[in-house]
Amino acid sequence: MHRIDIADFENQFDFMPKEYTISISQAAAVCLEEVGHSTGIDFVLTGLSNETCTIHWFQINEGMKRPWQDLEYATEHGAYAIAWHLIEYITNYKVFERSPKGGGFDFWIRDPDDEIDELNFLKNCGRMEVSGILNNAAAVKARVTQKTKQVRKGSPAETSRYVIVVEFGTPISHCESIK
């Protein structure tokens, strides 16, 4: 059974700055505890991968909770951390760079085996949109549909495009590849 260990995220995402990764990892842990879970709980994957994993996280202290009092904000960023891990696990793509706001998707992703063109470093990159829901499993399907529409509108069909929705209440995550 696949094990998602949030404590390991710090060293997992080569292209992203550590401080930010640590911060959003804490957001993910805060969200999981906010909805009443304890570490080691089952985490369901649907869509491109249909399986049950386990998810583990570190002990949270008051200092970690303080920046994440706004739960909507915490949910959005906590979902990023989980999605970054899942896109690697499910597709082998790695999160590469954030997309500027308004771009129709959140992150550029790349195949780590592809050589990076120094000038045109976004060439051949895929795109990933991430959405977080704190505690409402019934909303996942609608959110996937909404985000799929958004990504389709905002990016060319010939690129690799993914939507990942993370819901912390169950917890469950749906990963969809958009054709």
Place this chain on the structure above:
Amino acid sequence: MAYLDKALVATVLGDRELEYKYNSLALEKEKEAADLLRDHFDAEPTRSVLYRSAASIALKCDRPNLAEKLAAQGLSGNPPDDVAEELRILFENITFHRHLKLEEMNLTRNSINITLFGNDVAHGMVSIDEYIKRLKTLEQITMRTAERKRGRPYRSGGNPPKDIQKLLKPFLTLQKPASFSATIRFGSSQMSLFDSDDFEESFTDDVVHEVVETLENYENGTTDKLSDRIDNDDYYINFISLAKKLSPDGDSITKVGLSTLKREKPVILEKPRDICMVVREIVEKKADLDQIPNTTITGTLLYASKLRKKNPQIKIKPSKGKAEKVRVPVGMLDDIVRPLWDKQVIATVAPDKKNELLLVDIIEQE
């Protein structure tokens, strides 16, 4: 991007100075990176994405002129269609930010300028419903703020007290042709030199300032600061319900900008927010809420009973099935629920401690 992420961490920690510093550093680096590709028109999508990113950060740093130049550079190459569209939208965003600037406005201390941006806003045109709704909501927030600051008990119905109405009578001034920016002045339509009451003017200025500050707290999610300002539950629920109504829906209106003379930086409402859990927590005093999810009822809002003053009720009649009785928080009844009588609504409800249904949010069904 590393500086941008540091800026984001600073945002989370609420350190505005550090946020600005890192955004400025990010702008410098992003512009540098983009300019390396200035003449490399085949380096797409990287060239146009970098210019788009630099333009976007320039806007965050409140440099619309630079943002405009960078966006133009991005469009001058061979951007892919999706990035080109983003750059065009960015131009409209830059125009929106320009409209928030005060230099060309004839603002007085007791005025709030409101600027709308979104799919329903074009040059010189805006959806009447969206515009009027937001003007009325801003007026309601201002009246309620004035009553709260005057120490009045929360008014569950009827018009604002006559003294408040007189002090804060709203007047609309249209500004800036070909945009959707308007100014509401609260108080006298003329600033008379001879019979103005300094105390009254000072109170009006305070109210106007408080309105925009509380909306900033709402937008930033700084609920502790908001609770410090509004320590009465009915006023609090009323405020967040009206703030939600004022905020963008994310489609027809994507940004609502508010400027006043006293503030250097305008407040921009950008996030459609979900207030349901906040309302539940206040009404139910945080008891056993997490286990019970919200549900929605769609139907006609039939009547509201204000006979039960402390626990007003409404009935919602779905097209099939019996009408549901729903308890309404006092802070929502007059300003949020009453305008929807006899209309088709989508109500978000949750069972309360007594297993009655409690209203946590309601909107008109489109």
